[in-house]
Amino acid sequence: MSVTVKDVARVAGVSTATVSRALRGFPSVDPDLRKHVLEVAERLEYVGSPAAAALSTGRAGTIGLITPFVDRLAFQRMLSGIEREMRDTRMDLLLYCTGDPSDPHPVPPHKRLARRVDGFLVLSLSAESPDLENILKLRMPVTMFGSDGPWTSSVHIDDRGGAATATQHLIDTGHRRIGLIYGREAESDAVLEHQRHLGFRDAMDRAGLPIHERLVVPGDYSMAGGARAMARILDEDERPTAVVAFSDEMAYGAITTMNERGIVPGRDIAIIGYDGHEMSALLGLSTISVPFEDIGATAVRKLLNDIEGRTDGPRTTVLPTELVVRPTTSAYTGR
């Protein structure tokens, strides 16, 4: 069927071993011979079989990206960074979406990808997801974001600090009755959700402010969820004067609801998001900016290091977040 090393070897008048070496640029090949082999390969339109190479070397030449969601801006941005970082690599990216914990994939990731990749990039997988556990059992290189493992490397942001900063900012602006739109119920301390809750609490406690349970509602990390959450908050007898949302997307939804009800964000009720997506600038949404692109790129670098057996650099990197103040939390300057 297709052209193999054998064909190239035959035509070039050398052994398959030499072809293999020449193609991979081994220094131990005579430059002229190498050039010749390359030419023949080119002329024959030879394309190597990664499967055969993988079988032979035991290395797949692929890394597996595992994440529960694919339809969120944060993912998109991380993917962007991952992609950019992998460009100059010979590695390919295999995408595996676990989906909602409640609606798991028919074939779990460790079964699917174990022998197919050289390492895993695990994004935002809940700490007690059985998938995570199974992946760790594989004892392959793993780099995580949003969770941690006993021997894996990981990328983090200071989620607790970020949430505290956001909340503190509202407090500094004079707000005392502050609502919260979080994502989902956190199942464990390790999860980012929980850290943000702690941060919120940190700031509120520090200021001696009470947390009104009825003003703390889930928004499912989606725009639609955020819209619903804000609706619930606005239906309360005593509305908050400010709201923290644990993601920009939920804040967008919340703003929709506010718009619909004629409530002006920043003037009537302040709102701050979390993530720092590009879109937030357009909406004038204050937010905690998170360097997702860097997170992706950093994670790839770490994973590649681990795969190559290099152990330079720390196992854990914490990337900074930044408070970005925009009209939704500053005096309304409307026209």
Next chain:
Amino acid sequence: MSVTVKDVARVAGVSTATVSRALRGFPSVDPDLRKHVLEVAERLEYVGSPAAAALSTGRAGTIGLITPFVDRLAFQRMLSGIEREMRDTRMDLLLYCTGDPSDPHPVPPHKRLARRVDGFLVLSLSAESPDLENILKLRMPVTMFGSDGPWTSSVHIDDRGGAATATQHLIDTGHRRIGLIYGREAESDAVLEHQRHLGFRDAMDRAGLPIHERLVVPGDYSMAGGARAMARILDEDERPTAVVAFSDEMAYGAITTMNERGIVPGRDIAIIGYDGHEMSALLGLSTISVPFEDIGATAVRKLLNDIEGRTDGPRTTVLPTELVVRPTTSAYTGR
């Protein structure tokens, strides 16, 4: 090192052939034996090697997704549909981003993925990208969106019609001086960009309206580009009363600029986008909604059919777009 079919065979007391057959659920295996083999495999935590299977069968069990960009909402939505559709499949998804034509990948997709995948999903690749040509040369199953090949299957939308509808809508609303924010210079007729241009022209011509070249500016398909484009348009002596943007993202940017300059979208200048992203509802942006999720899902189905050699269904599917009217193109109902 790891557990192989041999180990399973030995422990189960059968041949490797039987293990292989049992594991893949061949009907020609005694049910009891099969169960036994499965148990042993489970107990040994056996995980097959896709590389070996691929080498042996000649099928990679993977499809390659090729696209020039990864950081656009349209991609995200298509990926979402692709992901969903692949869930119940035994296929894995390999992501390959070609990047900007001007900044191509060091190793072109056909070299990288050729033998690694069973087929290609090609999204929005420019029709005369050399990559496209090279992929076609591979003579593997290919499904495309946004371009077409002599023997590939493809998914389309009526881009020309959509652009015409958008423009016509503005005309119907009484606008006569209409600006345009397009993406980039189109290099060929096949490309979507060109089709949208044609649609715009169709509607303008039909209405006997002139196209003012100075009001036709590129926005690079990005929010930032859209913002710049709108700035250029607003700097013209004679401003348009309405603007068509060839993507929602560019429209978002345009709206930012309008906001900054105190121009109210829909009241002072009408604007309509193209793509129908979720966010547009929030901004009240009129748009031509494009079913990107369906496009992704449909493309996967077609590709899988082609790979399996099934040839049911048409080679080409055209998915519908829909005009969605929102405040940015209707009388301003401000509060």
Next chain:
DNA sequence: CTGAAAGCGCTAACAA
């Protein structure tokens, strides 16, 4: 219904 054996295409010792 099950087993034996021959590869799939490539790489990696080991020799030369």
Next chain:
DNA sequence: TTGTTAGCGCTTTCAG
């Protein structure tokens, strides 16, 4: 520096 040879782990005829 180059060639020979023996696999990598699985599937798949072909016998039995």
